[in-house]
Amino acid sequence: MRKRAASAVLGAVAVLAGLAVPGAHAEGTQGEVQIGAVAFDGGKDVVVGIYDKTVTVSASFTHPSGIQDADFVLWRGPDGADPYQTYDDRIISNQYYVHADCEATSATTSTCSQTFTFEPDWTLTNASAGTWKVSVQGVAADDGWTHTPDHATTRLQRESRLTVDAGPEPVAKGGTLTVTGKLSRANWDTLDYRGYATQPVRLQFRKAGTTSYTTVKTVYTSGTGTLSTTVTAAEDGYWRWSFAGTSTTPAAKATGDFVDVR
Known part of the structure; x- marks a missing residue:
């Protein structure tokens, strides 16, 4: 109304x-x-x-x-x-x-x-x-x-938002690193941000001291827009999620989360 x-x-x-x-x-x-x-x-x-x-x-x-x-x-x-x-x-x-x-x-x-x-x-x-x-x-x-x-x-x-969290920090070399996050977008019916479900999002890594990211794998968001996957920790660097966007929602990249590998 x-x-x-x-x-x-x-x-x-x-x-x-x-x-x-x-x-x-x-x-x-x-x-x-x-x-x-x-x-x-x-x-x-x-x-x-x-x-x-x-x-x-x-x-x-x-x-x-x-x-x-x-x-x-x-x-x-x-x-x-x-x-x-x-x-x-x-x-x-x-x-x-x-x-x-x-x-x-x-x-x-x-x-x-x-x-x-x-x-x-x-x-x-x-x-x-x-x-x-x-x-x-x-x-x-x-x-x-x-x-x-x-x-x-x-x-x-509808404006999009993308978060990332990689842990544990620090992590032992060869150990398992869990990377989570959430893809959400503006909901103009409820005037808040809601998760964007079943969307392909790329997990990317940038080695410390370099400037470019490479895609490691693609993960689909859950019904509430959350993301979660595991990777093997090999070297220091930044992890982020990258969303290509759709006709109704723009592309988004999370700010890289640095992980110290020891």
């Missing part, structure tokens, strides 16, 4: 905040503005923990008359369906109802940006994680415009 208390109001916003249609720029022509590559958060995936996070999206826009405005919207849904049918299937920028921040780099080209605030305690649920399409609209100084519903994609991911 916490996230749906204002569902009636949000539903109305979803309708009123639809992208501009041709009639909105009757003096211009669709397809006149050239839109460049879109970058979220400097080109990275959008990773959100259990607190609000604001990121910037930007793109370059070009038109002979110059650029006056731009808009970005995130949406998801099957191809051919109305991407704006529900509030949960669209995320609009913080500046959607006002002008974007457009900085002219020449007489014809501007870089326009807006910010998005992702709110786990309000608009996000665990089901929100994954790939979203980016709808982009650019408006020229003479009101020419271009609207591309699926100009790019970005991934919205």
Whole structure:
């Protein structure tokens, strides 16, 4: 109920905040503005923990008359369906109802940006994680415009955490070393971190005095996200777990745990 208390109001916003249609720029022509590559958060995936996070999206826009405005919207849904049918299937920028921040780099080209605030305690649920399409609209100084519903994609991911503990410390050379840890990720439904079950995680070792890790074995997390395995202690060095990530969860590496082998 916490996230749906204002569902009636949000539903109305979803309708009123639809992208501009041709009639909105009757003096211009669709397809006149050239839109460049879109970058979220400097080109990275959008990773959100259990607190609000604001990121910037930007793109370059070009038109002979110059650029006056731009808009970005995130949406998801099957191809051919109305991407704006529900509030949960669209995320609009913080500046959607006002002008974007457009900085002219020449007489014809501007870089326009807006910010998005992702709110786990309000608009996000665990089901929100994954790939979203980016709808982009650019408006020229003479009101020419271009609207591309699926100009790019970005991934919205639940922040991951990975821990490691190797022992006993110190350990006799040739003895058995137990390496444990836990892979967890942000739970946007409960606003805490929960274990990520049945995920492959690599156990890696870095010899003391060196700079690179090598993979020793792959272990799957338990139903609660925990990890545990044993290895033979051979030399001093650092042990860590390394997770490659999934479409909904970013990669993570634990800070190496040093073990003295005697």
